[in-house]
Structure formats: C-alpha cells, structure tokens
Amino acid sequence: MVRILSFLLAVSTFLQIQAQELNGIWRGSFYNKYEYLIYREAAIYRYEVQLYNIGKGVKGVTYSYQDTRFYGKASMIGVWSGPSSNLTIKENSMEDLKIAGGGDGCLMTCYLTYRKEGNREFLEGTYTSVNMKNDTIPCGSGVVRLEKVTTSDFEEEDFIKNPPTAKTGGKPQVKPGQGEFLIKKPAPKTTTPPKTGTTATVKKPATPPAKSPVKKPVTPAPSTAKKTTTTPPKTTTTKPATPQPKPGTVVSKPAPTPTPVPTPKPQPAATNTEPKKIAVKPPAPAVLKNRTNELVETISTSAKVLEISFYDNxxxxxxxxxxxxNNRLLVSRKGLSTEPITVRVQLNEEDPDQEVIMVAENLGSIPPNTALMIVQAGSQRFTVRLSSTEQKNALVRFRYDPNALK
Structure with missing residues (x-):
C-alpha cells in the first residue's frame, strides 16, 4: 500500500511539472562574467521577458535595456521541457533598437532552469549571443537571472493581457527539428578572461567578435546584412514605451563607456615665420644706470656657447x-688674479645679442681697474683688454651669426 501511495505521489508530481506553464512576465538581469570582474555592478544589463507557453512551445518578446544609452526589443521563440525544468529561448528578430551613437545589436539564446522557492519563481542560467545581422559573429556569453513578476517596465503584450489557451487558439508551435535545436545546449567554450584594463564585451549592441553579449551600445560596425524591420513598442497613457524603469525598480548602473582616449592631433611643425622668442631683459641695476657703459668691442661668432675668463692685466x-x-649678475665682487674668473654665456637665433659688462668694485693700488678677457668661442679665441673706473664700466657685445667663422 505504501509503495502504491509513493508511486501515485511521484506520478502526481511529474504531471504537475509537465503541466507547469511559464506564462507571464519575468524580469532580472544578464551580464558577461569577465566584464563583471572589471566593472562589477556597472556591467549588469536589465532584462525582461514576456512569454506564454502551452505545453512544449514558447513564444514572446524580450527587452534588454540600460538607462537611455541602450534599449532593444526582440521577438523570441522557445521550448519548455517540463521533466527537466529547462527552458530555452531564442531571440529571432530585433523589433526595436536604440543605441546611443548607433550600431548593430545582438540576439541572445538563453538556456534557463526553472526553480521555485516558496511563492517565488525563478529562471536562471546562461546565454550566448550573435550579431543581429550576421550570426557568424559572436557577441559574447554570460549569466542570466530572472524572477517572475506581476507588472512590466514596458507595455504588456496582448498575450499577457489575454493569455491564449489550447481551446481559444494561438498555441505556440514548435517547428519540426526546432525543439531539438533549442534544447540542445552548446558545450561551454573555454574562454580566456580579458586582462584587467581591457574593454570586456556585453550583450546587445554587436561589434567585432571580441565584444561581449547582448544589446550593448558599441561603436557602429559596418552593416553587411539585411536591414531589420522594427516595430516600435505600443504606447499607453499609463506605461512608457521607452526604456524608463518604474520608480522603486532597482537599476544597475551602466558599464562605463570606455571613454575612449582621444588621439592628439599632430601639431604643425615650427616654421621660420613664427615670431622669435626673445628673453625678457631684467631692469638694469643702479651701477649700470649710474655709470657710463663704454663699448670696448663687438664680437660676432657662430658658436652658441662662450667661455669667458677674466684675469688681472x-x-x-x-x-x-x-x-x-644682459643686466643679470654673474660674478659679485671677486678679486682678479692669475687664476681665472670664468663664466659661460649662450647665444642663439631667438636672442642673438648678449652684453657682458665688467664693473670695477674698487681701483686697487694702481688705478684704473684693468682686466684681461679671454673668450673661447668654439675653435675661435678672442682676447680683449678691459678698463673700468668708478665713472665707467667696460662693455663687450657678443652677436650670434651662423655665417661667421667658427
């Protein structure tokens, strides 16, 4: 008797699972697990599925969205396997797509398992995705989690408002061979996670193969496939037809758009027409203003570095x-001797004239104050005899001339 009761209980449970219908609204999220490692919550996209099923066949629509940067609505078909509690849904065409900056979208295939906890129902599993215009271009894969809810973030489809039944017609039909294709879950591929700092890919907006799954906005890719006819979602006075989540709905922040880093424009090469940059000459100190600066000699040279030494004459x-x-103090109150007092002066095209002035701080025991200046300019050597008093300074002007002898 006990065995009979156990058998009847098992049969009843099996029939309940077989009869389980998933009609309604399921809402949650999807994300690429490698992108999640980099961006965490910002990599999560919101996902809503409105579906109805009678027996094995499943039909409906899906919504993928992330604030105002991305929104995609797709029609889908699916297969429900009661004995294994597995649901496979395949987005087969894009009905509406909005991507900031333009671009293609991706179509997802989700492999989900049904479970129930108390009064809550869940569909969880994985997804793969391909370019909406070329199904040979993958968009990535990841994780999907959905929970059954009573309201939609968008307009409810007619099959949600008035669910069809086997008697009223409208039962989803699974084409021959289609059920096996959908239920046969592809073997997981070994994927090397992207290095930290690289741009992982997510779902929707499709780009080259390295991009991640689903309708994530990306840089527009050249379109090589046929255009998809889109039907905008129905609008009502109570629910938005645009991807604006309702108040109170938890919305994950969008993955940061990698900023993309701008390439600096090449700067035009400097030309000889640019104005010359002349160093600002500081104001003359009192000792140069109050005394006469007597020009002793002007030396032109093609050397750009001068080594100037002063000796007692x-x-x-x-x-x-x-x-x-040029009014800048190089040497302050140093005594002349047989050891040189040496300074360096630079010449260039922008500031070709340099004035070197010797100032007598005293007259010594034998006036006037005299010095021997020796200038080393490249391979050239110049000798200048200077004399300074308390009324006049000795000035030597150096001029840069690229045509002068070296």
Whole structure:
C-alpha cells in the first residue's frame, strides 16, 4: 500500500511539472562574467521577458535595456521541457533598437532552469549571443537571472493581457527539428578572461567578435546584412514605451563607456615665420644706470656657447670686479688674479645679442681697474683688454651669426 501511495505521489508530481506553464512576465538581469570582474555592478544589463507557453512551445518578446544609452526589443521563440525544468529561448528578430551613437545589436539564446522557492519563481542560467545581422559573429556569453513578476517596465503584450489557451487558439508551435535545436545546449567554450584594463564585451549592441553579449551600445560596425524591420513598442497613457524603469525598480548602473582616449592631433611643425622668442631683459641695476657703459668691442661668432675668463692685466694689485650679462649678475665682487674668473654665456637665433659688462668694485693700488678677457668661442679665441673706473664700466657685445667663422 505504501509503495502504491509513493508511486501515485511521484506520478502526481511529474504531471504537475509537465503541466507547469511559464506564462507571464519575468524580469532580472544578464551580464558577461569577465566584464563583471572589471566593472562589477556597472556591467549588469536589465532584462525582461514576456512569454506564454502551452505545453512544449514558447513564444514572446524580450527587452534588454540600460538607462537611455541602450534599449532593444526582440521577438523570441522557445521550448519548455517540463521533466527537466529547462527552458530555452531564442531571440529571432530585433523589433526595436536604440543605441546611443548607433550600431548593430545582438540576439541572445538563453538556456534557463526553472526553480521555485516558496511563492517565488525563478529562471536562471546562461546565454550566448550573435550579431543581429550576421550570426557568424559572436557577441559574447554570460549569466542570466530572472524572477517572475506581476507588472512590466514596458507595455504588456496582448498575450499577457489575454493569455491564449489550447481551446481559444494561438498555441505556440514548435517547428519540426526546432525543439531539438533549442534544447540542445552548446558545450561551454573555454574562454580566456580579458586582462584587467581591457574593454570586456556585453550583450546587445554587436561589434567585432571580441565584444561581449547582448544589446550593448558599441561603436557602429559596418552593416553587411539585411536591414531589420522594427516595430516600435505600443504606447499607453499609463506605461512608457521607452526604456524608463518604474520608480522603486532597482537599476544597475551602466558599464562605463570606455571613454575612449582621444588621439592628439599632430601639431604643425615650427616654421621660420613664427615670431622669435626673445628673453625678457631684467631692469638694469643702479651701477649700470649710474655709470657710463663704454663699448670696448663687438664680437660676432657662430658658436652658441662662450667661455669667458677674466684675469688681472698687470700686477696683482687687489682689483675687484663684478660681471653682468644682459643686466643679470654673474660674478659679485671677486678679486682678479692669475687664476681665472670664468663664466659661460649662450647665444642663439631667438636672442642673438648678449652684453657682458665688467664693473670695477674698487681701483686697487694702481688705478684704473684693468682686466684681461679671454673668450673661447668654439675653435675661435678672442682676447680683449678691459678698463673700468668708478665713472665707467667696460662693455663687450657678443652677436650670434651662423655665417661667421667658427
């Protein structure tokens, strides 16, 4: 008797599973697991499925969306296997698609398993996806999770408002061989996760093979396939036909659009017509303004670096000098001797003239203050004798001339 009761219970459970119908609205999300490793919650796309089934056949529509950057509506067919609680749905055409910046979408095939926890019902599993215009171009794969809900984020389809039955007609039909194709889940492919910092791919907007699954907005790809006729979703006064989730609905933030980094435009090469950059000459100090700056010599050279040395010109009698270059102090109150006081001066096309001024800080024991200037300009050597007093300074002007002898 116990065995008979157990057998009847098992048969009853089997019949209940067989009779399970998935009619209604299922809402949740999908994401590419490798993209999720990089962007976390920002990589999750929202997904809604409105479907009806009678027995084995399943038909309906799907919505994939992510704020205002991406929205796609697709028609779908499917197969429900009661004994294994498995549902396979295949998006077969894109009915509406909005992608910021343009581009193609992707069509998903979802392999889901039904489970129930108390009063809550779930469909969970994986998905694969291909380009909506070329099914040989994959868009990626990932995870899908849906829960049965009572309301839609969009307009409810007629089969949701007035579900068809076997008696009223409209039963979904599975074409010969189609059921086996849909239920036969493809073997998982070994995929190498993208390196951190690379752009993972998600679902919808289709691009080259490296892009991830589903209708995710991407850079527009050249269209080589036929155009898809789209039918905009129905509009009502109470529900939006655009992908705006209802208040209270948890919405994952969109994956950050990799900013793409802009390539700097090449800058035009400098030409000889550009204005010359001349160094700003500081104001002259009082010792240069209050004394006469007597020009001793002008030296033209093609050398750009000058090494200038100062020696005492005669007996070492305690002469002390300061040296200025274009009003800038280079040497301050140093005594002349047989050891050189050396400074470096640079010449160039932008600022070709440099003035070097020797200032007598005292007259020593034998006036005036005299010095021997030796200039090394490349392979050239110049010797200049300078004399300075308390009323005048000794000025030597250097001029850059690329045509001068080196």
């Amino acid at each position: 005669g007996e070492i009698d305690g002469d002390t000098i300061s040296v200025y270059n």
